[in-house]
Amino acid sequence: MMSSSQEIALGQEAFKEVLQKEKTVTSGLKYEMVQRVGEKVALAANRLYPEAVRGYKWKFALIRDNDMVNAWALPGGKCAVYTGLLPIAKNEDGLAIVMAHEVAHVIARHGAERASHGLINAVTVAGMAMSDMNKRDRVIVLGAFGIGFALPFSRTQESEADQLGLYIAADAGYDPREAIPLWRRMGKENKGAPPEFLSTHPSSKTRIQQLRGWMPKAMLYYDNATAHEEALQTTH
Numbered sequence: 001m002m003s004s005s006q007e008i009a010l011g012q013e014a015f016k017e018v019l020q021k022e023k024t025v026t027s028g029l030k031y032e033m034v035q036r037v038g039e040k041v042a043l044a045a046n047r048l049y050p051e052a053v054r055g056y057k058w059k060f061a062l063i064r065d066n067d068m069v070n071a072w073a074l075p076g077g078k079c080a081v082y083t084g085l086l087p088i089a090k091n092e093d094g095l096a097i098v099m100a101h102e103v104a105h106v107i108a109r110h111g112a113e114r115a116s117h118g119l120i121n122a123v124t125v126a127g128m129a130m131s132d133m134n135k136r137d138r139v140i141v142l143g144a145f146g147i148g149f150a151l152p153f154s155r156t157q158e159s160e161a162d163q164l165g166l167y168i169a170a171d172a173g174y175d176p177r178e179a180i181p182l183w184r185r186m187g188k189e190n191k192g193a194p195p196e197f198l199s200t201h202p203s204s205k206t207r208i209q210q211l212r213g214w215m216p217k218a219m220l221y222y223d224n225a226t227a228h229e230e231a232l233q234t235t236h
């Protein structure tokens, strides 16, 4: 397994690399929404999984690409949302569910897990910066973190990200019940959508059943978070 600091360094490199190539949105309502949701999700992740996110400096980019229904997160807390995701996320709760799902992949170290299964030679990768790699290696590394689209996560990893993501979103004060219509909408988006959301995701039916199973625990996080928020509002 790659060490956590190696992963963070790689995540940082990959983030820089991708953002150099893409057009980002840096102001306006959509940008502000992504920042707001990102901050809350990051705080919840820090609260629930402090060990897993040690050394992370969270950043949430909004990439201008209306055809891309996608989002991703990298070790080190570097995350991106594509503008094409926003209409399907539909509201802030939906966006939070997706972003927390991506953050959960990182927390559960799914990219590193994949890397250590031989998809990348972790020792080689750790010794070189992304920019020194040839194109094929770069694609593999980005893919290992779920942003190359070539190497989707496994079904088990997707279920795990759904579950952790649901708890994180709920703890961030977003309604976890929105996950069900959200993943239904996402399931209908299957034409031309990138694999991260589709190829290995559990079938819609399985996924909804699993979400229902996790919902009672998620609601505890949510009720706690909203009670806390109300208490804050009454004291101000």
Ligand SMILES: [Zn+2]
Residues within 6 Å of the ligand: 101, 105, 153, 158, 161, 196, 197
């Ligand atoms: Zn996923």
